Amino acid sequence: MVKKLLIIVLTIGALFGAKMEISKDATCLIRHIKIYQTPEWAATIQVRSGEIIYFSSPKSMFEFYFEPSRWPEYQVKHNDDMRINVTDYETLEKIPAREAFYVYGSQKTSPSGDDLPAFSSKEKAEKFAKQYEGRRVLDFPQVSNGLINLLNNRLR
Secondary structure, X not given: OHHHHHHHHHHHHHHOOOEOOOOOOOEOOOOOOEOOOOHHHOEEEEEOOOOEEEEOOHHHHHHHHHOHHHOHHHOOOOHHHEEEEEEEOOOOXXXXXXXXXXXXXXXXXXXXXXXXXXXXXXXXXXXXXXXXXXXXXXXXXXXXXXXXXXXXXXXX
16 A cells, blocks of 8 residues: 555656756757757647657747648647647746646747747746736637747738
């Protein structure tokens, strides 16, 4: 009984608080830049085949998320075919992107330019927004393709 409880506790501990693993060779699919030097912005998508795609920032990850057909080699037919993680900007912990909170309009920019720093809690995102003049805190469903185009200066 004690062994089982210990295994459960260790497993839960491993799931939470894990840092995003980034090799020095990891390159952003969208921007074609190495991402290990700015781990606070890193994001990943694991597709159904098991392959992990790296992104230099949440904004770049959302570009793929909203238009995966631009990269047919990954054979993503639906957004549910992806396991998405972002890095908590403050702690550098890997967090599920669909559970994260994003700050729009802050003074902090990623290697990709204007971006959406991610946080594991709304409170942490609000604190960051206040400190760096962020305009809004958004949850995953509030981030739209239109917003990503705005951040990329690609208004249609």
